[in-house]
Amino acid sequence: MKDRLTDALYGLGWSAVKKLPEPVAVRLGQRIADETWKRRGKGVLRLEANLARVVPDAPPRRLAELSRTGMRSYLRYWMESFRLPAWSPERIQGGFDVKDLHYLVDGLAEGRGVVLALPHMGNYDLAGAWVTTHLGVPFTTVAERLKPESLYDRFVAYREGLGMEVLPHQGGSAFGTLSRRLRSGGLVCLVADRDLSASGVEVSFFGERAKMPAGPAALALQTGALLLPVTLWYDESPVMRGRVHPPVEVPGDGNRAERTAVMTQEMADAFASGIAEHPEDWHMLQRLWLADLDHGPGSPGSPGSSGMEKP
Numbered sequence: 001m002k003d004r005l006t007d008a009l010y011g012l013g014w015s016a017v018k019k020l021p022e023p024v025a026v027r028l029g030q031r032i033a034d035e036t037w038k039r040r041g042k043g044v045l046r047l048e049a050n051l052a053r054v055v056p057d058a059p060p061r062r063l064a065e066l067s068r069t070g071m072r073s074y075l076r077y078w079m080e081s082f083r084l085p086a087w088s089p090e091r092i093q094g095g096f097d098v099k100d101l102h103y104l105v106d107g108l109a110e111g112r113g114v115v116l117a118l119p120h121m122g123n124y125d126l127a128g129a130w131v132t133t134h135l136g137v138p139f140t141t142v143a144e145r146l147k148p149e150s151l152y153d154r155f156v157a158y159r160e161g162l163g164m165e166v167l168p169h170q171g172g173s174a175f176g177t178l179s180r181r182l183r184s185g186g187l188v189c190l191v192a193d194r195d196l197s198a199s200g201v202e203v204s205f206f207g208e209r210a211k212m213p214a215g216p217a218a219l220a221l222q223t224g225a226l227l228l229p230v231t232l233w234y235d236e237s238p239v240m241r242g243r244v245h246p247p248v249e250v251p252g253d254g255n256r257a258e259r260t261a262v263m264t265q266e267m268a269d270a271f272a273s274g275i276a277e278h279p280e281d282w283h284m285l286q287r288l289w290l291a292d293l294d295h296g297p298g299s300p301g302s303p304g305s306s307g308m309e310k311p
Contacts, residue, residue, distance in 0.1 A: 017082035029079035033071040043285040053206045054279045069280040073234055077123045084125060085161055089133045096130040098242040103228050113182030113225035117216040119193035119271045120283045122232025122240050128189060132163030139187035140165040142174050182223040192216050193271055194288050201261050203268040209290045217263035229267050231274025233281040245270040
């Protein structure tokens, strides 16, 4: 019953919100965000606790302001995502502005393949739609399997409708497919700021231990592709902003695991620089730092769900 209700709610969002005039959708998203923030649920508390690591000197009032703005940013992501399939190519192309795009364009022109790695910032679906429409470049990504299965199918269909090739996150075949795409000079985009599995690589992130996926660095090492971190953020305009960071260097020494770890740390450092500049647009409503894994269910450090996690 819960799975069917969840799927129905998402379906309602896609069918109803995309029909609203854009100013109405913006106000609706802000209203939902403010109401959610006022309830001080687990998701909001988790977001605030995470932001306390990013802005360690912020007093409680500043953290509360950041979390409120963060929830508005988070709901902006959802409202845009519900409406994105109805946007014209011109609206998509005008909805994103990115700095240092030459790193991506030059890498693709060299034919060596490019891995774009992103944290949970801004709206990476919009950025992806911009790549396929403005640059005319298809790319491959992965999606975590969601429950119910019908909800996962919705997200896959949604992203494929934006021009993306979507592979399921589970199963070893995804890595092989991504490697083939890169060896043929293609583009791969991966969200890569959280991995609590046994295969996650431990990094220092804002001065504390966290885990991030090995995939982006491992793919770059195996295929010779360029690894480019990307960060996204909003301002007061309808246009999302972004930055392509300089390529992550491949270490000359060490075995594969050691080089993967060094590259993953450099990727984490690039994420941290972008998040520090725009903390309110980092939509991390889950546990990330290893120190938080020991906290009990009732503590501020416990896992929390906003009810709408970005897949």
